[in-house]
Amino acid sequence: METVEYVIGLIAVIALAGVGALVGFVRPRRRRRNLPPRPGQQAGLPGDRRDGEEHLPGVGDDAEVPRDSATRTVEDVGLPDGPVVERPAPVLGRLVRLRERLARSNSALGQGLLALLSRDTLDEATWEEVEDTLLLADLGVDPTTRIVDALRERVKVLGTRDPAHLRELLREELLTAVGPGMDRTLATQRQGERPAVVMVVGVNGTGKTTTVGKLARLLVAQDKDVVLGAADTFRAAAAEQLATWGDRVGVPTVRSDRDGADPAAVAFDAVKQGTEAEVDVVLIDTAGRLQNKVGLMDELGKVKRVVERHGPVDEVLLVLDATTGQNGLRQAAVFSEVVDVTGIVLTKLDGTAKGGIVVAVQQSLGVPVKLIGLGEGADDLAPFEPEAFVDALLS
Numbered sequence: 001m002e003t004v005e006y007v008i009g010l011i012a013v014i015a016l017a018g019v020g021a022l023v024g025f026v027r028p029r030r031r032r033r034n035l036p037p038r039p040g041q042q043a044g045l046p047g048d049r050r051d052g053e054e055h056l057p058g059v060g061d062d063a064e065v066p067r068d069s070a071t072r073t074v075e076d077v078g079l080p081d082g083p084v085v086e087r088p089a090p091v092l093g094r095l096v097r098l099r100e101r102l103a104r105s106n107s108a109l110g111q112g113l114l115a116l117l118s119r120d121t122l123d124e125a126t127w128e129e130v131e132d133t134l135l136l137a138d139l140g141v142d143p144t145t146r147i148v149d150a151l152r153e154r155v156k157v158l159g160t161r162d163p164a165h166l167r168e169l170l171r172e173e174l175l176t177a178v179g180p181g182m183d184r185t186l187a188t189q190r191q192g193e194r195p196a197v198v199m200v201v202g203v204n205g206t207g208k209t210t211t212v213g214k215l216a217r218l219l220v221a222q223d224k225d226v227v228l229g230a231a232d233t234f235r236a237a238a239a240e241q242l243a244t245w246g247d248r249v250g251v252p253t254v255r256s257d258r259d260g261a262d263p264a265a266v267a268f269d270a271v272k273q274g275t276e277a278e279v280d281v282v283l284i285d286t287a288g289r290l291q292n293k294v295g296l297m298d299e300l301g302k303v304k305r306v307v308e309r310h311g312p313v314d315e316v317l318l319v320l321d322a323t324t325g326q327n328g329l330r331q332a333a334v335f336s337e338v339v340d341v342t343g344i345v346l347t348k349l350d351g352t353a354k355g356g357i358v359v360a361v362q363q364s365l366g367v368p369v370k371l372i373g374l375g376e377g378a379d380d381l382a383p384f385e386p387e388a389f390v391d392a393l394l395s
């Protein structure tokens with residue numbers, strides 16, 4: 001009997017221990033199930049591991065739960081294709097778009113002349129004022145005398161006092177002075193097996209690098225392939241500045257790794273690479289130099305001669321800052337002797353009342369103004385159109 005009681009007691013103890021153990025194991029797992037789901041996790045999502053059971057991390061779990069979710073490919077996350085290339089503004093009608101800038105800065109010329117011609121009497125004193133207005137706008141003495149003489153004569157012969165008619169006469173005379181018949185085409189067509197080569201020259205700070213950058217955009221807008229040559233090796237930041245302009249429109253820049261490298265060598269390489277790449281145009285930026293520094297002017301002549309080993313330089317553009325007025329004419333004459341300037345770029349016409357410099361510089365050099373700068377914006381460079389220019393002055 002004692003043995004039976006002993007066995008029953010032993011079974012009871014074992015059973016109690018078993019229940020206790022079961023409770024101990026089951027409780028913690030229940031508690032875990034009641035935890036809120038992790039953000040974004042729902043039942044049945046790939047985060048659930050144990051054969052249909054939800055899994056939330058707990059003390060003692062592996063630090064990392066293996067993922068069996070489909071990995072997203074690069075295409076799925078939509079990476080950008082490459083650097084964003086800008087689309088420059090169309091070339092056609094640029095001057096018309098920018099006419100406000102000209103009209104604003106040159107209102108003394110256009111509106112001033114119209115006001116004088118509309119006076120009740122056109123006496124000697126009034127004609128003198130007309131003359132002064134033209135001179136103040138930097139037209140130069142000869143063109144001013146010609147315009148005033150022609151206007152006086154026509155007003156006298158026609159006997160007109162009608163403002164609209166007088167405006168028309170003034171427009172015609174200004175247009176004649178600006179030279180509507182001059183050839184202003186930029187030589188940017190490929191020449192047989194080689195690209196057109198354009199060199200940009202001028203004194204410091206006139207806007208050469210900016211002009212090369214803007215011109216590259218203008219050519220890209222005409223669907224031309226362009227290479228830039230950073231032959232301004234004087235100013236450390238110039239090559240960087242040029243390359244940035246090029247990058248914006250997907251145009252490569254040939255430059256030297258070294259500051260102070262030989263500008264002729266850089267220009268030569270630019271034309272070589274442009275030829276190999278079969279581009280349409282190679283644009284070469286050069287360092288600013290004062291016209292009275294003989295050594296620097298000689299160096300410029302050398303750059304041109306070295307480039308000419310590949311073939312002729314098709315266009316030499318002299319950049320003149322319109323705000324410097326008559327001083328620009330002296331620069332123009334010296335540069336023209338050294339590198340045979342074929343076209344003028346007048347920059348900063350948005351910031352000066354001296355729009356007449358267009359007439360003066362053409363008159364003194366016999367070289368046409370081909371482009372004008374009308375602001376610091378990337379597309380604020382326009383091909384020069386005499387009619388649109390005069391209309392802007394008189395608007």
Ligand SMILES: Nc1nc2c(ncn2[C@@H]2O[C@H](COP(=O)(O)OP(=O)(O)OP(=O)(O)O)[C@@H](O)[C@H]2O)c(=O)[nH]1
Binds near residue numbers: 205238374380
């Ligand atoms: N308002 C105005 N500013 C201009 C125009 N063209 C150029 N500039 C500004 O003129 C300044 C000088 O331009 P750059 O292109 O650096 O001149 P640069 O001739 O290359 O200078 P250097 O290399 O030192 O000789 C810059 O601040 C340009 O933004 C323009 O048409 N209008």
